[in-house]
Amino acid sequence: MKHTHSEQEELLDKFNKGLCTPEEIAVVENWYNKQSLISKDELPEPDLDDANDAIWKGISGKLTAAGYQAPSAVRTFSIKRLLVAASLFVVLGAGLFYFATQYANGHKESLATTQAQIKPGTNKAYLTLADGKRIALTDSTTGTLALQGSVKITKTADGQIAYQIVEQGKEQAGKYNTLEAPKGGQYQITLIDGTKVWLNAASALKYPTKFDGAERKVELTGEAYFEVAKDKKKPFRIISDNQTIEVLGTHFNVNAYSDESAIKTTLLEGSVKVFRTAEGSSYKILAPGQQSVLSPSALNVKEVDTEEAVAWKEGYFIFDNDNLKALMRKLERWYDVEVDYQGIADDKTKITGTLTRNTQLAEVLKLLEETDKFKFKTEGRRITIMR
Known part of the structure; x- marks a missing residue:
């Protein structure tokens, strides 16, 4: 049955209002990706309409037949960001090429040909107490983890770490804890003042169990999203x-991985001051929607799409004109793998797209191989990339 324009408009309106079912979201995303590649300059209007209708009908039918099921936590991005969960765009030189594996065929083949799937990361972290004791939080049961002076540390029912003062008046200065999310892990913590922190893979946060004095100071390596009380x-x-970074209360993301070329601070709400340590009192003030970029030589501010900066927290990868090595660094952290490059010395290939972070690594690599630019060899947790 052919879809009418009114039906398409009605479904798009539902999508923009966040009212679509997972199956309807999949139809809209797939239709938009393919429709966007048809040039109105190349097709007469009637042919263009027929092509759009055929694309819509074909995608809807294939997804229904495949029994497509979207991830349990679906995040809807703006229409400019719409990309099917198993699709990417690749820029080769001056040309733009779209490729996508059909969900039914790609999914079945991936399961049939991959013996040992490398699974995506999970909620996994280690808590190091002031006395040096290291607690594997994944293995810990819900309830009290430790008592440090007047502060009780608990693991909540939803798997988070929380700090609570249970006895007023006890001295607690100098008691520092460290939360570490390894490669293949992520974790959430609520600090003693009520500040919430989401820690990304290959990241660590050092903080006091109690904020004494005139400031609340923490140390970050890697990436974290903060909602500061x-x-x-x-x-x-x-x-x-x-x-x-200095704030009074706000929401922002900090990407400070040592293997990236710059530290990026992205503000979603409130206001922050970003200081470049080498310049003493020199700083930049960010407004919502802005990002500071600290390189070895300068501190600059630009307007950005904040969705990209916090996509990891929402369960997505967003690749925005990333070169292969930048993309693979994200995969290395989340899937806990090491990557070797053989005969790939340039970064001319640019990749743009959106993938859920619960996608099996084998499926991601298969998508990249569809470009005919890369081949991947997996041995244990080591990925070798070849031409």
């Missing part, structure tokens, strides 16, 4: 390599 009397400061 407001306290006008005690500014919140995040220390990372050659950068300090």
Whole structure:
């Protein structure tokens, strides 16, 4: 049955309002990807309409036949970001090429040909207490993990770490804990002041069990998203390599991985000051929708799409004109793998797309191989990339 324009418009309206079912979301995303590649300059209007209708009908039918099921937590991005969960765009030189594996065929083949799937990351982290004791949080049961002076550390029913003062008046200065999310892990923590922190893979946060003095100071390596509790009397400061961020209460993301070329701080709500340590009191003030980029030589500010910066927290990868090595660094952290490059010395291939972070690594690599630019060899947790 042919879809009418009114039916398409009705479904798109539902999509933009966030009212679509997972199956309807899949239909819209797939239709948009393919429709966007048809040039109105190349097809007469009637042919263009027929082509769009055929694409819509074909995708809807294939997804229904395949028994497509979207991830349990579906995040809807703006229409400019729409990309099917198993699709990517690849820029080769001046040309733009779209490729996508059909969900039914690609999914079945992946399961049939892959003996040992490398699974995506999970909620996994280690907590190191002030006395040096290291707790594997994945193996810990719900309830009290430790008592440090006047502070109780608990693991909540939803798997988070929370700090609570249980006895007022005890001295607690100098008691620092470290939360570490290894490669293949992520974790959420609520600090003693109510600040919430989401820690990405291959990241660590060092913090006091109790904020004494005139400030709330933590140290970050890697990436984290912060929702800082407001306290006008005690500014919140995040220390990372050659950068300090100062806030009173706000929402923002910090990407400070040591293997990236710059530290990126992206503000979603409120206001922050970003200091370049090498320049002492020199700083930039960010407004919502802005990102500071700290390179070895300068601190700059630009307008950005904040969805890209926090996509990892929402369960997605967003690749925005990434070169292969930048993309693979993200995969290395989340899938806990090591990557070797053989005969790939340039980064001319640019990749744009959106993938859920619960996608099996084999499926991601298969998509990349569809470009005919790369071949992947998997041995244990080592991935070798070849031409």
